[in-house]
Each structure stands twice: as structure tokens, then as C-alpha cells.
Amino acid sequence: MAHPTTVDHLLPGDHVCWTFDDHERHLAALVRFLRGGLARGEQVLYFTDTFLPDAFLAAAQAYGVEVREPQRTGQLQVTTAEESYLAGGAFEAERALDGWRAAIARARGQGYSALRVAADMGWTVRATPGIKRLAWYEAQANRIFAGGYAMALCCYDRRLFTSAELDHISAAHPATARAGAGAHEEWAPMLRLRRGSEGLKLAGAADRSNSEALAGVLHDLVADARLLSDGALPLVVDLAELTFADAAIARLLVGAVAATPGRLLLRGARPALAEQLAVIDPGQARAACSSGSPA
Template identity: 30%
Template sequence: MNHISEPISTTHAGRVRPGDHLCLPFASDAQQQEVVSAFIADGLRRGERVLYFADRTPPDVIDAWLDPRGVDGALAIARGQLEVRVVGDDRPEQFGIRDAVRDARAAGFQGLRLTGEMSWALREKRGSTARVHEYESGVASTVTDVKDLAAVCQYDERLFERTELTGLVSVHHGVLCIDPLHDDRQLRIVPTYSPRGLRIAGVVDDGTALPLAAALAEAEGWSSGEPLLVLDLAELSFIDVAGIRTLVRFAESVAPERRVRIKDMPASMRKVLHLTRWSLEDVDESP
């Protein structure tokens, strides 16, 4: 069976290591929360200190983000392992990143993770991103110099011009993305946000139908504010009867106010549905 390919420029939230300077372009609040909370939770579990520069997000919300991941954010704050600083009119660099790294070492932590909301850049002089690039270059050089620092810069795609954002993303080592819900040599299942759903890649058969069912169950538990769930099958190389049965049962079980859309259904799957007479009446299929 073929290996499932992945762009070199992406790093999963659970695989960030010291020396990484990554960018998180996000298109929804759910994407920001899930990816950033995974990044923070992984750092806390590794014994690292985490420094968060908040601009648009209230500090107490960041604490609450960690609850679904089984991490006590309030405790981490109380013992000095997690700190949230409001940017305000200052740029994050003015808070002293190098000093923060030194303080983390002195306190006995394994290293420092920092992440910041880059919406403060919109308050910079309009018509030029030179100062933002200058800031990013400073972060990059600091990450390279101090060795035990990882940094993630958050850019809200709803606020920045596309051409401007493309240039800012390119000055990072790569892009941060959410960890797959399942990932082995046969099957990878990754949450998507625009649209909200799952990208299912690889092979679904008797051996991988259970991980698929578990991922679908987790997706069903996502906010009821997401009425449409899109299952992207463009990278699905094979699906057998067990896998199709899993999808059909899931589609039949979702709440009445929600819909499931199948994107890029393989011809083989359509044929099996026809032969078995299984119904996907509740599934809105898109080409």
C-alpha cells in the first residue's frame, strides 16, 4: 500500500520542537482554538513554560481552551508555567523574549514556547508590512540563537490581505497544523475547518473501519453551531464494504439539524452503494 504523502512545510501541533519558528494562518475561531490549545498543552506536558501574547482573545478564554485537553490551565498559571500577556499598544518583542527564555531556564523548565496573535500588526502604519517582517526576522534569529525556544505566530486570515499574508507566512520555517485524529501507514484522518469536517486519506477496510468510526464520533461531538459536516474523500485510495457501512451508519445517526456532505466520492463507493441498496438520503453529495 502507498504511503500517505504530506507537504514538508507543515508541522503537527504535537511535533513542535525547540528551534521551530512556525506560522498558524487560521480561518475560524475553532481552528485557532484547536491548534493553539494542542500546541500549548503539548508544551506544558513536556515541562516547558508557555508564554502567550494575547491581542483579540481574552486571557481567561485561553485558560478555558485547555479544559477539553485534560490540562488544568489555572494550575499551570498559578505555578508560573503558563503566562498570558496582553499586547495592547506594545509589540511582543518589547516584552523581552530573550529575557523570558532566560527566566524559564532559571525556573527549571525544559524550554520556552511562545505564541502570539499577530492582529496587533494591523495597528502598524498602513501600506507597509516592513515592521512586521522586521519583527518576524527578530523572532527567527532569537529562535535560532537560544536553541530551547519554539515560536508560533498566529495570523487570522479574515483580517489580513491574502497577498500580504502569503509573504508573512513565507518567512517562517513552516505552517502549524492540527494533529490527525488517526494516522498510520494505511489511513490518515485530519480535521478540516473551511469547510468544517474531516479529510480521509488512504485505505478504509476491516482493519481501519474502527478508527474511522471513532473519528466520526468525535466529529459528531463538535459544536452544534456547525450544521454541515464535510467528509473529503479526494485522497481516499480504497474503501470496502465495512468502511462504507461505517459512513452510512454515521450519516443515519447524526442529529436532525445537521447534515453530512460527501466530497469527491470514489466511483467504487458509488457502485457499492448501488449494489447494496444502502441509502445515503441524509448525505448531500458534492462533486
């Protein structure tokens, strides 16, 4: 399983598929995640499917985390999947996405520095109406997290899913912490997506393992670019910190620009990516190599 210390490297804006196969180490990771958020003045939500809420809170207290006062103030909230994702008796992807937007608005309004969420996803293996849209939901959630205020740790028990299922789910996350992550060397999210008023900033690496996550955010960016008024500055995809992108990602980027002529630009591509872009669209490659304001 992923090492518990991997959760220490998450920042607001991150959305990570975190896999485990041991409940004791899963608990240790959750407590670290909780402790870090409380110390930073963030609101912490945990949607549990592995532990009973009272049992988890007692364990966190035993680990040395004072949970009673944060619970009283609302800074810490622990609920079950039935009370959150399945509150309507089924999984409704759009309702869940609206729930994230509302939770972010509440946390901002209450003055928290960020919103930090951990979610056990074991409930997704049950025969639940709407569950076939899980991967779509995870990909669309990146549009919300890319705003840079909320972070999410989606906890998937490897024993409940096939490798193919986990691959499908992980592609909807910008980063995945799989078995062994952080055990021998420091781990960091593979890709970070940050959306600002000027566009989108990419940092890290992008390939088929997180392609659906990037596609979801680019789709949102394209929609916004199409709404720009004539004469408005184009939106920018800042590639300066994108250290690697495979050919499929290069095509995805060029396709987004082609869908919004003059309204969406690529900037700051490194030489290796610029070469790939040149194969697809030489003109776009020249533009992407130029410097531009980061998103």
C-alpha cells in the same frame, strides 16, 4: 486553515507562521499546543488577541487541561497583545527581540526544559506605530529561536490579511502551516534552523517561501564569523540535511561565505545543491561537498 494536529510536530527551535480562519479550530490547536508544553515541563506563554485571557483559560480547562496550578507557578502565562507587544503603546521591534532574550533567560534560570510561545498576530492589522517593521522583526527573531531552546507559533487569521501580505510574512518564518496543512497527510516544518557554537545546521527545504528567515540567521552568522580571531576554526553551515534549495538560496549561501573569507564554510551539500553551487562558484561547490562536523 491548518489542521490543529500540526502543532504536535513543533520542536524547540521552530518558528512557524500558522494560519487559521476558524476560531473553534484555532482554539483546539492552541489547547493542544498548551497541553504538549505543560506535559514536557516547558514554560508556556500565550499572547492572545483572539480570546480574552480568562475565556481562553476556561476553555482550556473545559478541554481537560489543568491550568490553575501552572498559572500559580508561572509555568503558564496568558496575556494580551497590549500587555506584551504593545506594552509601550507602539510596536518596537528591538524591544520585542530583547523581550524574547529575557524570557528565554528567565525560563532557563527557572529550570524549564524549553520555552513554548503562541502569539495571535491579529493586532498587526491595526494602525500601530512601528508595525511596518513586522516582517523585519519576524525574520530577526529566527536568530533567537535558532538557538534551539524556544519555539514560537505565530497565529495569523487569514481573513485579516491579503495573500500578498501573508506571503511576505511567511517568508520571514522558516516554516508556514497554511490552509489544509495536515488535513490529508502528516505535516512537518519545511525548514529547521539550529545554531550551535560550531555554526549553523539546516534541515528540510529552503526557497523563496522562507528565504528571509534564512537570510536573517545567515546575517548573524556572518557577523560572528568576522569576529573570529586569527587561527580560530571557521564556522560551518552544515547542509547534510538540507533536502532542497533553490537557486536564490544557493546564491545566499555562497554570498555568506564570500563575505567571510576562510571564516565560514559550507559542508555536506547534496548533489543537486552542489550542482547549483558549482554554477555560482566552482571552488565553493567542491568544499561544500566534503563532510564536516555538524553545527
